[in-house]
Amino acid sequence: MRGIAPRFFQTTAFRLSLLYVALFGISMIAVLGSIYIATVNNMIRIADETVERELDDLLLEYKRGGTRQLQKTIESRLRGDQLGGWVYLLADSAYRPVLGNMPSWPAQATKTGRWLRFTLARRKDQYTMRALSVSLSNGQLLLVGMDIRPAEKFTDTMIKAALWGLALTLLLGIGGGYLMSRNMLRRIDVLNKGAERIMRGNLSLRMPLVGSGDEFDRLATTLNSMLNEIERLIASIRGVTTNLAHDMRSPLTRIKSRLEIALTGQGDADKLRGEISYAISESDQLLATFNALLSIAEAEGGSARANMKHVDVWEVAQDVTDLYQPIAEDRGLEMELVGGAGAVITGHRQLLLQALLNLVDNAIKYTKSGKIQIAVTRENNGVSLSVSDTGSGIPADQRAKVLEQFVRLDPARTTRGNGLGLSLVAAIARLHEAEMILNHSSLPAADTGLEVKIYFPKGTG
Ligand SMILES: Nc1ncnc2c1ncn2[C@@H]1O[C@H](COP(=O)(O)OP(=O)(O)OP(=O)(O)O)[C@@H](O)[C@H]1O
Ligand SMILES: [Mg+2]
CATH class of the missing domain: 3.30.565.10 (Histidine kinase-like ATPase, C-terminal domain)
Structure with missing residues (x-):
C-alpha cells in the first residue's frame, strides 16, 4: 500500500477523472446558471406585471370617482390583504401619508427605472418590497408594491441546492477517480511484481489472472503466451546447444586421439597421411554442421528476406x-x-x-x-x-x-x-x-x- 497514495495522482485514470469532473462541473454550472437566470427573470416579470395591474386598477378607480373612490378602494384592499404581502400608500405632495399601510414614504428605496425597492419592518419581519409610484392629477402621490421575499427565498434555495450539487459532484468525481486509479495501480503492481519475479530468473512463473476477463486479464494472458513462446525458444536453443556440444564431442575426441597416437607412434608417412586425411574429413563434417546451423540462422534472420x-x-x-x-x-x-x-x-x-x-x-x-x-x-x-x-x-x-x-x-x-x-x-x-x-x-x-x-x-x- 505504501507509495500508492502519491502515485495515484500520476495515473492516467486519475487525471482523466479530474478532467471529466472539471468538464462536468463547468457544464453543470452553465446549465444551472442559465436555469437560475431564466427563473429569476421570470419571477421578477410576473411580480412586476401583478404590481402594474394593481396600480392600473387603482388609477382606473381614481379616474372613475376621484380621490374618494380611490381611498375607498385602497381601504377595501387593505382589509383584504390579511397577510400583509402588499403595500399601499397615498401621500400628499410633501410625501406625508394620507392613507395606507406604511408609516411613511420609503426614503431609503433603491430605484431601477420606474421601480422602487425597499425593506419594511412589519409583524417582527423584514419584508422586501418592489413598488411603483405615480403622481395623481390632484398633486397626491400613490405607491403600490408587493412583497418579493418568497421569490428571493426560492432563488436562494436554488443557489444553495446548485452549490451542494456541484460540491457533491466534485467529491464523487474525485473520490471515484481515486478509487479507480487505486484499483488500476493495484492491478498494475501485481503485473509488475509478476514480471520482476520472472525477470529474476524464474521463467516458469506466469502472470497472475484475476478471472474477470478485463483488459488487465487480457494483457496478462498475452504476456503469458509470450512467456510460453520465450520459454519454448529458450528450451529449443538449450537443446540445440546441448546437441551441438554432444555431436561435436565424439568426432573431436576421435580426431584428437588418432592424432595423438599418430604423433607418438612410429607410423610411416603413408599412415600419417591417412590420419591427416581422416582428420580433414571429420573436420569437413564438423564444418558442414556449422554451415548448416549458420544457414538456418540466415534463413531465420531478417537479412535473407531483403535478398x-x-x-x-x-x-x-x-x-x-x-x-x-x-x-x-x-x-x-x-x-x-x-x-x-x-x-x-x-x-x-x-x-x-x-x-x-x-x-x-x-x-x-x-x-x-x-x-x-x-x-x-x-x-x-x-x-x-x-x-x-x-x-x-x-x-x-x-x-x-x-x-x-x-x-x-x-x-x-x-x-x-x-x-x-x-x-x-x-x-x-x-x-x-x-x-x-x-x-x-x-x-x-x-x-x-x-x-x-x-x-x-x-x-x-
Ligand atoms: N527421404 C527420407 N526417407 C527416410 N527417412 C528420412 C528421409 N529424409 C529424412 N529422413 C529421416 O529424417 C531424419 C532427419 O533428416 P535430416 O535431413 O534433418 O538429417 P540427416 O539427413 O540425418 O542429417 P543431415 O541432413 O544434417 O546431414 C534423418 O535422420 C532420417 O532418419
Ligand atoms: Mg539430411
Whole structure:
C-alpha cells in the first residue's frame, strides 16, 4: 500500500477523472446558471406585471370617482390583504401619508427605472418590497408594491441546492477517480511484481489472472503466451546447444586421439597421411554442421528476406537434378524431374537451392532402390516443389519431430548426418511463408517412401 497514495495522482485514470469532473462541473454550472437566470427573470416579470395591474386598477378607480373612490378602494384592499404581502400608500405632495399601510414614504428605496425597492419592518419581519409610484392629477402621490421575499427565498434555495450539487459532484468525481486509479495501480503492481519475479530468473512463473476477463486479464494472458513462446525458444536453443556440444564431442575426441597416437607412434608417412586425411574429413563434417546451423540462422534472420527476388523454381530444380543425377545413378537409383518452366515465386535463390539439395540428399541417402522424383507444379495461384522417393519413409507420428534440429531417426547411425537437413528446409520454407508437408510417397512403385512437398502459396505468374 505504501507509495500508492502519491502515485495515484500520476495515473492516467486519475487525471482523466479530474478532467471529466472539471468538464462536468463547468457544464453543470452553465446549465444551472442559465436555469437560475431564466427563473429569476421570470419571477421578477410576473411580480412586476401583478404590481402594474394593481396600480392600473387603482388609477382606473381614481379616474372613475376621484380621490374618494380611490381611498375607498385602497381601504377595501387593505382589509383584504390579511397577510400583509402588499403595500399601499397615498401621500400628499410633501410625501406625508394620507392613507395606507406604511408609516411613511420609503426614503431609503433603491430605484431601477420606474421601480422602487425597499425593506419594511412589519409583524417582527423584514419584508422586501418592489413598488411603483405615480403622481395623481390632484398633486397626491400613490405607491403600490408587493412583497418579493418568497421569490428571493426560492432563488436562494436554488443557489444553495446548485452549490451542494456541484460540491457533491466534485467529491464523487474525485473520490471515484481515486478509487479507480487505486484499483488500476493495484492491478498494475501485481503485473509488475509478476514480471520482476520472472525477470529474476524464474521463467516458469506466469502472470497472475484475476478471472474477470478485463483488459488487465487480457494483457496478462498475452504476456503469458509470450512467456510460453520465450520459454519454448529458450528450451529449443538449450537443446540445440546441448546437441551441438554432444555431436561435436565424439568426432573431436576421435580426431584428437588418432592424432595423438599418430604423433607418438612410429607410423610411416603413408599412415600419417591417412590420419591427416581422416582428420580433414571429420573436420569437413564438423564444418558442414556449422554451415548448416549458420544457414538456418540466415534463413531465420531478417537479412535473407531483403535478398528475395523473382526465382523460377523450375530452374532451381534443373540445377539440382544436373548435380545429383550422376550420384543417384552411381547408386543404381533412377532420378527424374517433372514439371515445366514458369514456376516463378519471390524467393531467395541460394537458400531454395540449398533446401532442394538437402531433400534430394536425404532421398538418395535413405533410398536403397527405386526412384527419386523431383516435381515442380503450379497449384492454384502458387507453386509446389516436391521430392518423392521409394525409400524407407518416415512413420506419420515422427514426421513433425524430424523437422527439429539434430533429430535423426536412424538409430543405428548407418548413414552420416547431423539431423540438420530438414530443419534447414523447414526454416527456408518459413522464410518463404510456404507450407512444408511430409507425406507417404505417391510414386506408383513405392509401398513405403517419403514425399516432402513445399507449397509456396504466392506465385507471381
Ligand atoms: N527421404 C527420407 N526417407 C527416410 N527417412 C528420412 C528421409 N529424409 C529424412 N529422413 C529421416 O529424417 C531424419 C532427419 O533428416 P535430416 O535431413 O534433418 O538429417 P540427416 O539427413 O540425418 O542429417 P543431415 O541432413 O544434417 O546431414 C534423418 O535422420 C532420417 O532418419
Ligand atoms: Mg539430411
